[in-house]
Amino acid sequence: MLNVSSYAQGAWVAPDSGARAIPSAITGEIIATAGNSTLDVAGMHGYAREVGGRNLRELTFHDRARMLKALALYLSEHKQALYDLSYQTGATQSDHAFDIDGGIGTMFVFASKGRREMPDAHIYLDGELEQLGRTGSFMGQHICVPMQGVGIHINAYNFPVWGMLEKFAPTFLAGVPSIVKPATASCYVTHLCVKLMLESGILPDGALQLISGGVGDLLLHTDAQDVVSFTGSAQTALMLRSTPHLLENSVKFVAEQDSLNASVLGADAATGTAEFDLFIKEVHREMTTKAGQKCTAIRRIMAPQASVEAVIDALSARLAKTVIGDPRDPATRMGALVSRSQCDDVLEKAKILGTEAERVFGDPNNFDVHGADREKGAFLPPMLFHCADPDGAQRLHDTEAFGPVSTIMPYRDADHAIELLNRGKGSLVASVITRDGALARKMVMGAAAWHGRLYFNNSDSMAESTGHGAPMPHMVHGGPGRAGGGEELGGIRGVMHYMQRTAIQGSPDILTAIGDQWVPGAAEYTGGPHPFTRTYHQLRLGETLYTKPRTVTLQDIETFAHFTGDTFYGHMDEDAAKANPFFPGRVAHGYLLLSFAAGLFVHPDPGPVLANTGLGNLAFMKPVSPDEEIKVRLTVKKKTPRTAQYGQVRWHVTVTNQDDDLVAEYELLTMNAYEAGESTA
Known part of the structure; x- marks a missing residue:
C-alpha cells in the first residue's frame, strides 16, 4: 500500500483519514491512498511566491536551463523505478516511451532551447528595437519578465509524468514556481517523479510543490500574476475557468481538453501504396497506445468512399493481432484503462456512438485478456465503428470516448473532408496521409483555423516522423474551440505563457542598461x-x-x-x-x-x-x-x-x-x- 503524500512548504504531508483509495488498473486491488483535507494550500501558494519565486528570479535563463538538463539526466538514471510503478496505471513498456521518456525528453529540449535561444540574463528581449523618434534618441523594445506568481498545474490521469514535466519545464525556465496537482487515479507515479526531482538536490527551495488529492480553495488565493494550466475534460475545464475569483482577478487560465482528433486518408493513398499502409499503422497505434487514453488519439477516421471497406478490413486485421493483457508481460501490446470507472465511461460513450454508427470490430463482452483477470482489471478491446452517413450524424462529431474507440466515415472530395474535419469544432491535431502537395495546401487553407496542429505524412517522411499523436516540445500543443483554446509547448513560445510582455521606452542608454544589450546610439x-x-x-x-x-x-x-x-x-x-x-x-x-x-x-x-x-x-x-x-x-x-x-x-x-x-x-x-x-x- 502506497501512502501518496503531498509536498508542501518544504515538507512531506501524509494522507489523512479522508484519503481516497486508488485501485490497480491491472487487478482492481487497492494499491494506494492519496489526499489530505487539511492541506494548507494558501500557505503553499504563499511559499511558492515568497520563497520559490524569489529564488528562481535570482537565476538567469541559462542557470535555469542548466538545472533542467541536470534534472533530466537525473530522471533518466532513475526512470526504471518510474516504469515499474507506471505499469499499475495499465501502461505497457511502449506506453512508457510516450509518458516517461517523452517527459524527460521535453525537459532536455527546453534546457537546450533555453541555452541557445534565450539570453544568460534575467530579461528576455522580444523582437526588434523600434525607433520611435526621428533621430533615434527615443526607442522602444518589447521585453518579457517572469510573472511574480505561481504556475498551478492541474493534470490528467493518462500521462502522470509527461503531463507534469511538459508544463513544469517551460514554467521553471521562465522563472516561475510550480504547484502540481496530478489526477488522483495515477498520482502515485507523479509523486515518485517529484520525489526523485527533490532528492536530486538540484531544485531551489519552493520551485516545486505537489498536491496529491484535492486542491481545496487554492484557486481562491490566486491573482493576475498566477497561471492556472489545466488538462482534462471540457466539463471540468468549464467549471474551473468559470470560477468568479479567476474572472474577477484576470487570472490567466490555459485549458487543454476534449478533442475529436481526426485522420484523413488522401485520395492518392490507395490500397497497395506505402501511404495506405502508413495510414493503417498510424490509426492502429493511436487506438491502442495508452489504451486509447490520449488527448491526441484519432477518434474519427476519414477515407474516400472507395477505400472505406479496405480500411475497415486492414485495420480490423491489425487490431485482431493486438494482444490485450497485463502490461508487465512483454507479449502485451495494449494494457488496461486506468480504472473500471473509466471503462464504464468509455462504454457509455461508445453506446452513444452506436446510435449513429455500426460497430465493425471489437466486442466489449467477448474478448481475450492475456495474463490478467478481465473481470477485475480495467480492460477493454479496441472498438472500431463505421458511420455510412457522417453528414447526417451529430453525436459522432461531439462525443469523445476516451479509450480505444474510433469511427471510420467516408468523404466525397477534399472539400467534404475539410467540412467533416471542422465539424469537430476544434481539435488538438488532425492528420492527412498524402503525397499530394495541392491537397495538403487545400487542407491547410480550409482546416488549419480549427486545429492546433496539422500533421502530414507519407513515404518520404515516415521514417523520421514522430506520429500523429506525439506532441513535440518544439511545436505548439493545444487547439481552438472544443480543444480548450489553450496553447502549451511550442519551444520558447511556451515559456512566454509564464512571463509578462511589457513595452519599454527610453533613450538608447536606458534600453542598453535594461536589456543588457548595446543599442545603437548608446554610449x-x-x-x-x-x-x-x-x-x-x-x-x-x-x-x-x-x-x-x-x-x-x-x-x-x-x-x-x-x-x-x-x-x-x-x-x-x-x-x-x-x-x-x-x-x-x-x-x-x-x-x-x-x-x-x-x-x-x-x-x-x-x-x-x-x-x-x-x-x-x-x-x-x-x-x-x-x-x-x-x-x-x-x-x-x-x-x-x-x-x-x-x-x-x-x-x-x-x-x-x-x-x-x-x-x-x-x-x-x-x-x-x-x-x-x-x-x-
Whole structure:
C-alpha cells in the first residue's frame, strides 16, 4: 500500500483519514491512498511566491536551463523505478516511451532551447528595437519578465509524468514556481517523479510543490500574476475557468481538453501504396497506445468512399493481432484503462456512438485478456465503428470516448473532408496521409483555423516522423474551440505563457542598461586596446573600434570577380550596370566589401578570439563604386557564455563610405576565450 503524500512548504504531508483509495488498473486491488483535507494550500501558494519565486528570479535563463538538463539526466538514471510503478496505471513498456521518456525528453529540449535561444540574463528581449523618434534618441523594445506568481498545474490521469514535466519545464525556465496537482487515479507515479526531482538536490527551495488529492480553495488565493494550466475534460475545464475569483482577478487560465482528433486518408493513398499502409499503422497505434487514453488519439477516421471497406478490413486485421493483457508481460501490446470507472465511461460513450454508427470490430463482452483477470482489471478491446452517413450524424462529431474507440466515415472530395474535419469544432491535431502537395495546401487553407496542429505524412517522411499523436516540445500543443483554446509547448513560445510582455521606452542608454544589450546610439567606449586582443570578460558592452578607410579600386573588383567566378554584369559591364535602377555603373561585390571590412578590423595575432561563427541580419544599403572608400565601426553588442572555456560575442558592424553613408550593416558572431583561471559553467 502506497501512502501518496503531498509536498508542501518544504515538507512531506501524509494522507489523512479522508484519503481516497486508488485501485490497480491491472487487478482492481487497492494499491494506494492519496489526499489530505487539511492541506494548507494558501500557505503553499504563499511559499511558492515568497520563497520559490524569489529564488528562481535570482537565476538567469541559462542557470535555469542548466538545472533542467541536470534534472533530466537525473530522471533518466532513475526512470526504471518510474516504469515499474507506471505499469499499475495499465501502461505497457511502449506506453512508457510516450509518458516517461517523452517527459524527460521535453525537459532536455527546453534546457537546450533555453541555452541557445534565450539570453544568460534575467530579461528576455522580444523582437526588434523600434525607433520611435526621428533621430533615434527615443526607442522602444518589447521585453518579457517572469510573472511574480505561481504556475498551478492541474493534470490528467493518462500521462502522470509527461503531463507534469511538459508544463513544469517551460514554467521553471521562465522563472516561475510550480504547484502540481496530478489526477488522483495515477498520482502515485507523479509523486515518485517529484520525489526523485527533490532528492536530486538540484531544485531551489519552493520551485516545486505537489498536491496529491484535492486542491481545496487554492484557486481562491490566486491573482493576475498566477497561471492556472489545466488538462482534462471540457466539463471540468468549464467549471474551473468559470470560477468568479479567476474572472474577477484576470487570472490567466490555459485549458487543454476534449478533442475529436481526426485522420484523413488522401485520395492518392490507395490500397497497395506505402501511404495506405502508413495510414493503417498510424490509426492502429493511436487506438491502442495508452489504451486509447490520449488527448491526441484519432477518434474519427476519414477515407474516400472507395477505400472505406479496405480500411475497415486492414485495420480490423491489425487490431485482431493486438494482444490485450497485463502490461508487465512483454507479449502485451495494449494494457488496461486506468480504472473500471473509466471503462464504464468509455462504454457509455461508445453506446452513444452506436446510435449513429455500426460497430465493425471489437466486442466489449467477448474478448481475450492475456495474463490478467478481465473481470477485475480495467480492460477493454479496441472498438472500431463505421458511420455510412457522417453528414447526417451529430453525436459522432461531439462525443469523445476516451479509450480505444474510433469511427471510420467516408468523404466525397477534399472539400467534404475539410467540412467533416471542422465539424469537430476544434481539435488538438488532425492528420492527412498524402503525397499530394495541392491537397495538403487545400487542407491547410480550409482546416488549419480549427486545429492546433496539422500533421502530414507519407513515404518520404515516415521514417523520421514522430506520429500523429506525439506532441513535440518544439511545436505548439493545444487547439481552438472544443480543444480548450489553450496553447502549451511550442519551444520558447511556451515559456512566454509564464512571463509578462511589457513595452519599454527610453533613450538608447536606458534600453542598453535594461536589456543588457548595446543599442545603437548608446554610449561607446573607444581608445583602448584592440577589442580582438581582449578576453570575453574584459570586453564590455559598447566597446567600439573605428577603422581607417580603404579605397575600393576597379582592379579590386575585377580581381575578386575572376578569383571567385562571380562575374555578374553589375560588377563587370558598365553599360549594363547603368541600365539597372540599383546601380550608378559598375559596383563592388557585396561580399568583397565584407571581406575588406574584415581586413580592416581583424587583429592578425593569436589571441582570445577563437573563431568567427557567423553573420546575422546582413543588409546592403548603398552600392560602392570604384575609387570610393569604406570604413568600419565594430561595437560589442551582446555577450553570452557558451562553455566553461569560452563565450559568444555578438558585434554590431556598420560599413560606411567616404560621405558617412551607410553601405552595409550586420552582426558578427565570435567565440572568445575567458580569462585564465576564470570560467562560466
